Amino acid sequence: MILDKMLDGVPSHARNRVEATMENIGMMLQVKNPRVATSMIPSAVRGLFLQQGKRNDAVKMQASHNVHFDLTYGLDFPEMNALYRRAVANQWDGDRDLDWSISVDPLNPEIPIINQDFIPMESLKQYGIKLNQKEAAQANYNISCWMLSQFMHGEQGALYASAQVTESVKWMDGKFYGATQVMDEARHLEVFLRYLDTKMEKTYAINDNLFVIIDDLMTDSRWDIKFLGMQIMIEGLALGAFTTLHNNTQEPLLRKLLQYVIQDEARHVHYGVLALKEHFLHGLTDSERREREDWAFEVALLMRNRFMGHEVYEEMFEGQMTRRQWNEFITASPAMQRFRQQMFKRLIPNLNYIGLLSPRMQKHYEAAGLWQFASGKNASELNENDLLADLQ
Ligand SMILES: [Fe+2]
Numbered sequence: 557m558i559l560d561k562m563l564d565g566v567p568s569h570a571r572n573r574v575e576a577t578m579e580n581i582g583m584m585l586q587v588k589n590p591r592v593a594t595s596m597i598p599s600a601v602r603g604l605f606l607q608q609g610k611r612n613d614a615v616k617m618q619a620s621h622n623v624h625f626d627l628t629y630g631l632d633f634p635e636m637n638a639l640y641r642r643a644v645a646n647q648w649d650g651d652r653d654l655d656w657s658i659s660v661d662p663l664n665p666e667i668p669i670i671n672q673d674f675i676p677m678e679s680l681k682q683y684g685i686k687l688n689q690k691e692a693a694q695a696n697y698n699i700s701c702w703m704l705s706q707f708m709h710g711e712q713g714a715l716y717a718s719a720q721v722t723e724s725v726k727w728m729d730g731k732f733y734g735a736t737q738v739m740d741e742a743r744h745l746e747v748f749l750r751y752l753d754t755k756m757e758k759t760y761a762i763n764d765n766l767f768v769i770i771d772d773l774m775t776d777s778r779w780d781i782k783f784l785g786m787q788i789m790i791e792g793l794a795l796g797a798f799t800t801l802h803n804n805t806q807e808p809l810l811r812k813l814l815q816y817v818i819q820d821e822a823r824h825v826h827y828g829v830l831a832l833k834e835h836f837l838h839g840l841t842d843s844e845r846r847e848r849e850d851w852a853f854e855v856a857l858l859m860r861n862r863f864m865g866h867e868v869y870e871e872m873f874e875g876q877m878t879r880r881q882w883n884e885f886i887t888a889s890p891a892m893q894r895f896r897q898q899m900f901k902r903l904i905p906n907l908n909y910i911g912l913l914s915p916r917m918q919k920h921y922e923a924a925g926l927w928q929f930a931s932g933k934n935a936s937e938l939n940e941n942d943l944l945a946d947l948q
């Protein structure tokens with residue numbers, strides 16, 4: 557409120573920048589564990605303050621992990637081997653298996669890319685903004701392009717992270733499996749890129765917060781943090797987002813594309829929990845385990861609170877409503893509520909299964925309203941069909 561008063565009369569673009577900076581500083585101050593905050597600072601500076609993801613055509617990220625070159629060739633992880641066989645058997649072809657001849661008109665109200673009630677534009681009235689039908693359709697279209705663009709950027713991150721994980725994982729069966737994931741992520745990147753390019757014809761730059769998480773994972777040398785971040789946290793986020801979008805779109809090509817991708821992502825999370833359960837239970841000191849517990853919690857909150865579509869706000873509504881009002885509007889939308897529900901339903905049981913929901917952490921998850929998900933089924937108990945059952 558004090559900030560609102562201070563910013564009275566400040567031009568809208570400058571005001572938005574100040575609010576964004578305050579939000580970013582607030583985000584860093586909210587990270588309670590100093591080791592977690594310190595490890596994230598370089599990525600936060602590159603992503604939030606320097607906005608490297610928006611200002612350049614390419615960004616160099618310095619990887620520093622060890623490659624585990626195995627000379628025993630021991631195939632001693634049968635569950636992972638079974639996952640590898642399943643991945644080999646279920647490869648699909650993004651060109652052959654999807655019907656790209658389907659014509660998509662993203663502004664056609666009969667077949668919306670996202671349903672009108674997903675982010676109800678009429679709620680903008682409470683902020684004095686009234687959109688006509690055409691403007692509402694345009695806002696809806698922009699939000700769809702924004703979401704799909706973030707999926708595409710996330711898939712590029714997943715491609716590199718899965719390649720790094722394949723190098724650093726110690727099990728030979730894990731390396732076999734990892735290679736299939738690299739292929740999967742390349743195909744996901746291919747199909748989202750093609751959909752955006754040929755059907756939507758509009759892409760958005762990478763969201764600063766997504767950039768921070770990806771940059772942090774690319775540059776962290778600890779294989780298990782990379783694994784936790786990519787295979788559990790980001791994959792969980794992706795699964796929640798893909799399922800939510802699938803259930804709120806009528807467009808047949810996108811629905812089919814998402815079904816294929818979701819089946820692959822289910823295996824990716826499964827791989828994550830298999831690899832980390834053993835390591836977190838027996839391979840860490842108490843202080844290392846506590847750091848991972850804190851890290852996972854902070855990243856879960858980041859993922860919950862930081863994907864608000866600000867790029868669309870800046871493009872369409874800056875000057876008509878404040879950034880804080882936009883955050884309120886998005887947070888209250890069915891889109892965000894369904895997404896959070898779906899994401900945490902799948903993510904929190906996995907954190908529990910790999911041993912990161914210790915009694916020490918319970919109160920934090922309770923305070924964040926996330927403990928209710930703890931007893932759900934984890935990825936090792938779910939197969940592709942269980943996840944497809946979430947699709948409507
Ligand atoms: Fe993917």
Ligand SMILES: [Fe+2]
Pocket residue numbers: 714741791820821824
């Ligand atoms: Fe994935």
